[in-house]
Amino acid sequence: MSHELTLQLIDTHAGGDVSRIVFGGVDPLPGATVRQQMEYLENDADGLRKLLLNEPYGIPEMSVDLIVPACDPRAKMGYIIMEVMGYPIYSGSNTICTATALLEAGLIPKQEGKQRFMLESPAGLVQIEARVENGVVEAITCGGLPSYIDTHRASIHVPSVGDVTYSIAYSGGFYALVDATELGFALTRAEESQLAKCAHAIVEAIQTRTGFSHYTLGDVGPLPFLHFMGPVDQIADDFYRSRSATYVHPGVICRSTTGTGTSARLALMHHEGLIKPGDRLETVSLRNTGFIGEFVSSREAGRYQVVENNITGKGFVLARSEIVVNCSDMLVDCDSVHHILSTRHG
Structure with missing residues (x-):
């Protein structure tokens, strides 16, 4: 046997x-x-x-x-x-x-x-x-978790990087959102290793400074994600597109832009008054793949504006x-x- x-x-x-x-x-x-x-x-x-x-x-x-x-x-x-x-x-x-x-x-x-x-x-x-x-599954749309901005445009000095401006979103995990252009990145595949090193340093610095607590879940652990944001282009009245890259601590740049990263972007755009219900954002990865996030609605939860959203993509x-x-x-x-x-x- x-x-x-x-x-x-x-x-x-x-x-x-x-x-x-x-x-x-x-x-x-x-x-x-x-x-x-x-x-x-x-x-x-x-x-x-x-x-x-x-x-x-x-x-x-x-x-x-x-x-x-x-x-x-x-x-x-x-x-x-x-x-x-x-x-x-x-x-x-x-x-x-x-x-x-x-x-x-x-x-x-x-x-x-x-x-x-x-x-x-x-x-x-x-x-x-x-x-x-x-007979082929051509697309899946799933509900993104209710997302919100915890911190808007804070600043921190990061050794080897310099002064970094960041926002913190929750979209299933806490995300540091940073402007890729401000850090000198065009979000191309050739930059992948440098993006990982930069993100690692930023996340380590933020983790040392503070932790984050969800308004209902409480402590969900140390900051695990960072999302590099490229410029936002308006393609139509209700459709936007932006190059993006998501980092998972420690050391991984995701191949996709990630659904939770896209939800975090929607929360930030709503916080800054840049989108309205029904608007969609396509995030485009270093490999030119994309997810589409739809801003469905918003509601108040304590001191937060919580964004309800959907994410659409194709699995293979x-x-x-x-x-x-x-x-x-x-x-x-x-x-x-x-x-x-x-x-x-x-």
Whole structure:
């Protein structure tokens, strides 16, 4: 008898950001909500995240989304997001990839035209609208988290960079928003390594100065994201476009502009009186891929103006595979993951 640990995967990308969707091989997790199941992984089984984002199976620039049964009966499925920085409670690109994978794998049956359903993320229920043409998922629109500006145009001195003006938005995580032009960047792919070094220094400096607290969630950890903003071009009365780049601490420039980064931009544009409900912003990445954010409405929450928004993008299936987790491999650490992996006897 042999005991083999395997994981069933669908690798996807949206805007260039690769999301590895895990849909088989993990035992049911404890927790009455997807958020509680995420917290169990974070505290008691973080080996799954490390296993799939590090050698020999993956790289830190990827993300992982674990498919779990929905706890809320209104949702079709649940999913838990894992990244190099830990466990974000929400991500636009990961949501687009997860919805695409569920449809393309038949775990949620496709319907030609537009179909709507809900998924349960650690942040709660997410409304999904899929556009299916000739049997292909051509676009996913997902609700962005309510976003707001916490800090507007503060200044900090950053060693090796100089004086930096930044704003802080919350859009599923806290983002430092900085003007790329002020820092000498044109947001081209050739600048990727320099953007990462610059962002690392800025985030480290801001983390040293202060922490940030969500008005209902409280302390959600140290600042994890920075978004470089290029100039905004008005393409039509209700449509804008801007080159952008999102950094995840430590050290990763995302391939896409990210959904939460786009939501953060909408919050800042609303705060500065630059957009109205119904307006859309396309953020364009270093690889010329894009997401479209729509400013739906705003409301007051304490001292904040909270922006309701949607994010639209397209996901692509890259591979369907099964990986073998070999705990005798010196590159594989099974200590904090073997207890949640299903064992197949053969």
